[in-house]
Amino acid sequence: MSVVLLAEDDPAIAMPLSRALQREGYSVRVLEDGNATLRETCAGGVDLLVLDLGLPGMDGLEVCRRLRAQGRGTPVLMLTARTDEVDFVVGLDAGADDYVAKPFRLAELMARIRALLRRGAPETLEAGGVRLELTARRVLVDDHEVQLANKEFELLRVLMWHAGEVVTREEILRQVWPEPSRKGSKTLDMHISWLRRKLGDGHYRTAEQRIATVRGVGFRFNVD
Structure with a gap:
């Protein structure tokens, strides 16, 4: 942020x-x-x-x-x-x-x-084998392009901007869902699940390694 x-x-x-x-x-x-x-x-x-x-x-x-x-x-x-x-x-x-x-x-x-x-601001963010091209709104996972919906992209941007740090649920909701009517923990959890699936390419362990849950606090995008 x-x-x-x-x-x-x-x-x-x-x-x-x-x-x-x-x-x-x-x-x-x-x-x-x-x-x-x-x-x-x-x-x-x-x-x-x-x-x-x-x-x-x-x-x-x-x-x-x-x-x-x-x-x-x-x-x-x-x-x-x-x-x-x-x-x-x-x-x-x-x-x-x-x-x-x-x-x-x-x-x-x-x-x-x-x-x-x-x-x-940097034009690209890179961590954990993921490259986020902000201007082009393009995401590469291990050099393979993946398609993300708008909110998935914004969620990934927030997490990668703070790669290696814990981002609280409240902070993510404030940045990705500024509209009060659409804000909620279930919405966030659903998008985290979708994003993990796409970044992990179906491999749950890889997805968990990239986006870790810090219980009671939020999420962390791991740099390794």
Whole structure:
């Protein structure tokens, strides 16, 4: 799951935007201070920084400059209430990857966020003899292509993105079935069964080795 760090000191903006990002399936951290934002981003584990220009402690421009000076390539989407073209240029010169002026349309902002995350995301995932080609939506098992339904593909994507880690049932349901009316443990178990069958090519032991059940928690895609 992509991690978005939202650096915004206005709760009226931070809270609705945080909820919207979570609905999109992102893990969101919210900070209100420039110094804390710089420390958190430099610590690693952040896939995208949504950075308000007018942060207390250290403004967004200085945060971005210091990140780039330290060689950090984390994508930065800068938010600002200023609309002067000079400010946009200064922000981009400071190292921002994109720039959105307030007030913004949520749909446009989310599209910009998706584009920046895609730019830094791998096009293929590989583990346990399975190759997942994200752009082509193609799956190869031991070099043989298998056909997956849409939800099976999304389920495999979530599991392989966290290959070697346990992904909770709740997290899988949130990412693969965001529609509340279609969400349920029976639905997940049914799709896990179908996915195992296709990845194991009928061999139950192989399927179990690839997708392991962690009882009471969730599932793990094994790397070996």
